[in-house]
Amino acid sequence: MWKFIVPFGLFLVLGAFLYVGLQRDPSYVPSPLIGKPAPQFTLPSLQDASYSVASKDLKGQPWVLNVWGTWCGGCRQEHETLVAISKMNAVPLIGLNWKDDNGAAQQWLRELGNPYAAVAEDREGRVAIDWGVYGAPETFLIGADGIVMYKHIAPMTMEVWQKEFMPRIEAARAGKGSKT
Amino acid sequence: MKLLKPLLVALALAGAGNALAIDTQPAFDDPNLQQRYENITRELRCLVCQNETIADSNATLAGDLRREVREMIAAGRTDDEIRQFMIDRYGDFVLYRPRLTAINFLLWAAPVLLLVGGAFAAVRVVRRRAAEADIDPAGPEAGQS
Structure with missing residues (x-):
């Protein structure tokens, strides 16, 4: 009897592993930054290089970092959603303009609307590397304590925002409220 | 016999592809540093095009990562420090030889x-x-x- 049960059991375990493997997206790379302090940056503002956008100024509240570029198709796709999200005024939305042309980026914001509280210009792509960015659009949620809470790789949708971002933002706010 | 010639050409070209990375010029004058640079960039995965190393990929991000490796070698960082830099940002997946x-x-x-x-x-x-x-x-x- 065991002669059949053991191999069949092993077969089921292997089958389960392979089945789960089929469902997973091989291009998705989990971020090692989740649960770690967000990488610090100070970059010139896209609209006016004499101003700088610094991550340390955002401490004390949850905020969202959205990595985008005018060369990125998925960013065009998600832009409308970002504009809608920004109107909800839930958290400051900071843009990281990744290896882009300054003029083209500014024109993009003029034409499509500007959802960002501030846009940092990462012309050389160094800050993007610090954040482990490998394909725009990517969207990070950073907690009030400066810890990276979540990362979404793909165009933002309202569904993802409501399901993944809002509950975490609310939880972060509630947690902060109970501590103080 | 007719097939032999194209076959040989194909074989020769396949070899050439392995010998040359995407860089058109060596990153370092010092052959030791250049060797280290080539070894490291051949061990790091380009995350945009996941089946290529950053030595072979012409993706923009791979170019940026080669620049980081070059600068870190020039700054005197060890190979382990450079690998750790990449793991901290991109996770273990960035290594072609997993730990x-x-x-x-x-x-x-x-x-x-x-x-x-x-x-x-x-x-x-x-x-x-x-x-x-x-x-x-x-x-x-x-x-x-």
């Missing part, structure tokens, strides 16, 4: 475990058959259940 970690321990141990398990099972089966053969005067055929 042994708590999560993938089973994967590393699997060959040994399977070998030991297989040997154990084989010894047991052989012993049992031998015992059955001894007891049953009709021989091994009749002894099988």
Whole structure:
């Protein structure tokens, strides 16, 4: 009897592993930054290089970092959603303009609307590397304590925002409220 | 025979592809540093085009990562420090030669475990058959259940 049960059991375990493997997206790379302090940056503002956008100024509240570029198709796709999200005024939305042309980026914001509280210009792509960015659009949620809470790789949708971002933002706010 | 010539050309080109990375010029004048640069960039995965190393990829991000490696070597950082820099940002997946970690321990141990398990099972089966053969005067055929 065991002669059949053991191999069949092993077969089921292997089958389960392979089945789960089929469902997973091989291009998705989990971020090692989740649960770690967000990488610090100070970059010139896209609209006016004499101003700088610094991550340390955002401490004390949850905020969202959205990595985008005018060369990125998925960013065009998600832009409308970002504009809608920004109107909800839930958290400051900071843009990281990744290896882009300054003029083209500014024109993009003029034409499509500007959802960002501030846009940092990462012309050389160094800050993007610090954040482990490998394909725009990517969207990070950073907690009030400066810890990276979540990362979404793909165009933002309202569904993802409501399901993944809002509950975490609310939880972060509630947690902060109970501590103080 | 007609096929031979294109085949040889193809073979020669395949070799050339391996010899040349995407860089058109060496990153360092010092051959030792250049060697280190080539070794490291060949071990790091380009995450945009995941089946290429950053030495081979012409993706913009791969170019940026080669620049980081070049600068870190020039700044005197060790190979391990450079690898750690990449792991901190992109995770273990960035390494083509994975490290042994708590999560993938089973994967590393699997060959040994399977070998030991297989040997154990084989010894047991052989012993049992031998015992059955001894007891049953009709021989091994009749002894099988």
